[in-house]
Amino acid sequence: MSMEKEKSLQKREAVCPVCPHHCLLAEGQTGRCRARKNREGKIVSINYGKLTSLMLDPIEKKPLRRFFPGSRILSVGSFGCNLACPFCQNYEISMADSGQAHWQEAAPEALAGLAQEYQDRGNIGVAFTYNEPLVGYEFVRDTARLVRERGMKNVLVTNGCAELSVLEELLPYVDAMNIDLKGFTGEWYEKLGGDLETVKRFIARAAQDCHVELTTLIVPGENDSEEEMDREARWIASLDWEIPLHVTRFFPQYRMADKAPTPVERVYRLRDVAAQWLRYVYVGNC
Numbered sequence: 001m002s003m004e005k006e007k008s009l010q011k012r013e014a015v016c017p018v019c020p021h022h023c024l025l026a027e028g029q030t031g032r033c034r035a036r037k038n039r040e041g042k043i044v045s046i047n048y049g050k051l052t053s054l055m056l057d058p059i060e061k062k063p064l065r066r067f068f069p070g071s072r073i074l075s076v077g078s079f080g081c082n083l084a085c086p087f088c089q090n091y092e093i094s095m096a097d098s099g100q101a102h103w104q105e106a107a108p109e110a111l112a113g114l115a116q117e118y119q120d121r122g123n124i125g126v127a128f129t130y131n132e133p134l135v136g137y138e139f140v141r142d143t144a145r146l147v148r149e150r151g152m153k154n155v156l157v158t159n160g161c162a163e164l165s166v167l168e169e170l171l172p173y174v175d176a177m178n179i180d181l182k183g184f185t186g187e188w189y190e191k192l193g194g195d196l197e198t199v200k201r202f203i204a205r206a207a208q209d210c211h212v213e214l215t216t217l218i219v220p221g222e223n224d225s226e227e228e229m230d231r232e233a234r235w236i237a238s239l240d241w242e243i244p245l246h247v248t249r250f251f252p253q254y255r256m257a258d259k260a261p262t263p264v265e266r267v268y269r270l271r272d273v274a275a276q277w278l279r280y281v282y283v284g285n286c
Contacts, residue, residue, distance in 0.1 A: 012041040018135065019082045019162045020195045032193075034097040035080025035135040047136040050103040051111075052093045053077035056118055062127055062157050063246050065282055067176040067211050072122040073155055074115045077130025078139070079103065083159055084193040085182070086255035087219060094131045108139065112146035125153035125175070134162040137170060144173035160202040161194040167205055176211040178246075179203055183216065183223030184232035191222075200235070207239050215246040215284070218262045218270060226273050233274040233281075241279050247271045248284035 012027040016036050023031035025038035035047040057075045059068055079101035081094035088094050093101050106114075115126045126147050128140045133156060144154040153175040160179040181199060182192060189196040206212050214236065218224050229247075236243050247270050250262045264286050275281045 012038070014038045014041055014043050016043045017163060018043075018137065018166055020198045021082060021193075030097065031082075033080045033082040033132070033135040034095075035078070045136045045138050046098055047078040047080055047103075048139045049105050049107055050078050050098065050101075051076055051106050052079050052096075052101050052103045053130045056121060056123060057127070059124070059127075059155075062129065062155060062178045063215065063282070063284060064155065064176055064178055064211075064213055065246070066213065066244050066280060067155070068124050068153070071124045072118075073125055073127045073153070074111075074118055074123050075127040075129050076111065077128070078133070078136050079131055080135045081132035081159070082135055082161060082193070083132070086192075087217065087250060087253050087259075089253050090130050091254045108143035108146050111143050112150055112152075115147055115152055116150050119152070123152075125155065127155035127157060129155075129157035132159055134158050134166055137162075137166050141169055141173065144170065148173050159194065160199040160206075162198070162202060164201060164205055167202055171206070171209045174210050176213070177206055178213045178215055179206065181214045181216050181232065181236075181245075184228050184235070185223070188223050204239055207243060213244040213246065215248060217248050217250055218267055219250045219256070220260060220262050220266070224262065224266055224270065226270065229270045229273045230276075233277040237277040241277065243278070244280035244282065245274055245278055246282045246284050247274060249286050251285065 016023045016031050030037045037046045055075050056072050059071045059073050079093045079096045133140050147154050156174050156177045186196050249267045271281050271283050
């Protein structure tokens, strides 16, 4: 390769600003999330409008227990994720790229219109979920704006491992979030390819402007100590003791298919620990 061509390619390198990985991508290269790419020196979303999943779900399934209970919400997903959780229940799409996932294209206008059509079936809006929606936040933003214009609600189900600049673009349109707080140690987040401090900043900022509920999946031997749950609950309470926390049971899945499920009694014990500091603590998958 000539020196001139090498310099030209270097000039076209770009850093993705969406999450703490800050992938440095050469021209044509895709980031670790599989959903963002360097195209002519600019980082763009390559999953924009590419839907892998669409379902009218009970709002409690997100899970959201204290946001329009008893309602339904049109839930959509694409492909890609910036974490690498070995227990992911949606790994077929979160760990897939555009060539592996089965998707259909839908414009923001079409999705907002579909949500409106479903209002007579109890639908209150759109939930962006299943994969990690923030790796394609532009589609979330554009769709959520149109959903809001139609008088409906927007819900984000996210790992929260994203920069605040992304969150600020979405907050004017998002009504509620369920954010995965996957544990409360940096070591556990490092195993998952994430960053605890980034998630904490994201949660703290989101809770200022919209309804937030949190979910912690309890994985045996990884994040199931009473001491860790006590620290987590204390921190959540320092933001607002009325932020609901969902403490959920792990089942064997994906790369942890050989691991035993979380003992039910452990989930309830950690629920009790968290309930010393938080008003609303719910058990899931038990």
